[in-house]
Structures are given as structure tokens and as C-alpha cells.
Amino acid sequence: MVVRCIVLRYSSHIDFAELPLPMKVYLVQHGVNSPEDEDPQQGLTSQAAVDVEKMARFIGQMNQQYEAVFHSDKKRARQTAQILGKHLKHALGVHETDCLGPMDDVDVWLNRILCSDGDPVLVGHLPFLDKLASRLVATDENMQIVSFQNGGMVCLEDNNDNENFAVKWAITPDMLT
Template sequence: MTIYLARHGEAVSLEKNPERPLSQEGKAEVEKMAHLLETMGLKVNKIMHSGKKRAEETARIFSENLCDGKTFVSKRLNPNDSVEEFFKKLKNEDKVMYVGHLPFMERLASFILTGDEKKVLIKIKTSGVLCLVESQGRWCIKWLIAPDL
């Protein structure tokens, strides 16, 4: 099983817009990442996002390059949601991209890899994508890509 954990692109400030959509730079970074992943031959079966504006926009941009253009809302991808509860429901979801927020995405990666969400192993930059692979009950990092690479 392979999953992709993506952090939303850079958003505008709360003062500028309470919905916090992607900034112009954020959109450009996500588009760059989506193009890079497409060039790598990445295709995903589904893209899930938290429902927050910046995650929804990020998911939409990724979906235009990596799948059929459809995205879905998951109410379990918000910044402070339970990573353990999320992971329990992660059954046979192969080649799914999850677009979310900090601290959730980094805590989730740590929990999947070590069983302890407090052991922060990975820093995911805005617009960054982490690929995790499970084989015979063990998870490992396949790759991590950030827009500044």
C-alpha cells in the first residue's frame, strides 16, 4: 500500500482573508509540485482534503495533474485531529493522497512510522509531499519532495 501525505500550499494571512485561500506564491508552488509529480509518472486513485479552503485548492491543483480531477473531503484531516483514529480507518487505501495541515501531517507520519506521534521525524514544507509505503505490515519512507528542491 502506498499513501501520499501532502501539506497545503502557502495561504494568505487570516487578517487578509479569514478563509485563508492559497496565496499566488502558494498556487505557483503547488502547480510546480503537481507538474513535477506528473513528470515522475505519479498517478493517484483519489485525493482527500480537510475541507479548509487552502487544502481544497491544493487538492484541486494536484488532482488536475494526478487523477481524474475529483477531490473528496475527509473530516479527519484537520490540524489537531487524532492521528491514531485516522490511521485506524486507513485500510487498503492504495495510492491515495491526503492533503492537510500542520501539525497533523507530521504527527501522522511519525505515528505511521514509529507508533508515536510525538517523535517528529519529518518536516513537511508547504506544498511538500511525503510518500509512505507499507509492505508486510511495516511502513517506510519512499520519498519526500519539497518545492525548493
């Protein structure tokens, strides 16, 4: 299969008309992390692991096929992704990758998403996730589109107008009892 891909430079408008789009993109903010004085690598708290597990079980019941679960190099993101990976159906596994850090440029992942033919799950950090969601939905990374919560997942879906994505749903751990 040939996937057409172009490199985008920062622009306030993205023309999606000629690009292959994934049907959905799933954005996950890592679970709550331990304070640095308790865990220098700031892994998940025990309660956060329980919350992420609860979310992963619930989302896993949706029976959606995901391309892969990608996460940053930070321990809390890796742990969150590993828990999700146990419950989600994904073709390519769970992978640490670059450019998902808190202050990373969203253009790298914007390009990867636009060139993908799958539905990726990205486990990352704020403000990166805020900016990426804003670029995909409103083409302006400074516009607040959703309010992320630790351990929560936001589903963005191509809205078929060849211009941007729309928020399909969001689930947070406190919504599940």
C-alpha cells in the same frame, strides 16, 4: 472485493501482520496561506498556487496511480488538492473529508489507510500530518519523522516487514527550479 478492517484504539504498537496495507500513502501540507486580514478564509497566496502547481506537474510526471486526493474543509487545503487533482492520475477524484484538521485524532485516518486497498493522497495541516507520519513509520505520534514544508509531498511506503511504513521520498517546492 472484500476489505477486512478493524477499529484500532490508541496503542504504542500496531500489529500490521493481519491487515491489508496500501503500498503507498502520500501526505501533503497545504500551500502557504494568505494572512487572515487579507483573506478571512486564508486561501493560498498567489505564489503558493504557483509553487503547488509546479509540484503537481512534477509529481504528475511520475505516472503513479492514486486512489484519490482527500483534503480538509479549509480553503487552503481544498485549493492545494484541486491543483494536485488536475495533474495526478486518481481513480476516485478529489474529495473534502473529515478528520484532516490540524488537531484531529490520527486514529481515524490510520484506520482508513490500513483498510484501504489504494494509495491515498492526504492534503492537510500540521501538526496532524506530523503525527500521522510518525504513527505510520515509528508507531509513536510524538516522534518527529519528517519535516513538512508548505506545498511539499512525502511518500510513505509499506516496508514489507508487516510492522510499519518507511519514508520513500519527500519533495518540496524549493527543490524544483
